[in-house]
Amino acid sequence: MVFARLNYVELPAADVAGSKTFFETAFGWSLTAFGPTYAATIGASTDFALQGDMLEATAKPLPAIETDDLEAVLASVEAAGGEITLPIFAFPGGRRFHFREPSGNELAVYINEPEA
Template sequence: MIEDSKISYVELPGQDLPATKAFYSKAFGWTFTDYGPTYAAFGDAGLDGGFQADPEAGLTKPLVVLFARDLEAMEAKVIASGGEIIVPIFSFPGGRRFHFRDPSGNELAVFTESQ
């Protein structure tokens, strides 16, 4: 069960998605689910995650993704605590999320599942 306010997912850059998938599959036995030509979720890695190859997504560092049952309430909490919203709430296959920057400049995201 996914817990509120806990790390749930990690996204990594994957500019060469076929080579990246081949490497992690061969080296570590990870499995993949493709969500279009520029995104692959990985499994069998100990923590859920995915590789983002879309250059427009601008992902150049790992992205830690937290879970929230109430996305709008968590967004308000992030703002009230001094976080800066850098990508407003948007929908993606399976849910919705937003990205924020913490006071040290780290980018993280918070997601909720589709209802």
């Protein structure tokens, strides 16, 4: 069995700067800006992100599962009947894919690859 844990939640955010300020002020969180359309906490046991690129954002919060074997989890998701909504793609620091489980909830699975 591969390592897999839920540890990231990405919210769609039409106003990343405003939402970033809100969460920093309301909860004392520190969010790092990764450009004008993305900001995230780094190093918490469960990290939190704001996705402002509405072409990439999901309609609802996107829970993300970290793994150490992306391809194996992709195969497991498909074998279990998950619908792949975004095939594996690279992002700064790793790769991920998105899927829907039978109730229609969309999730992501990612692997950290800092050198990528």
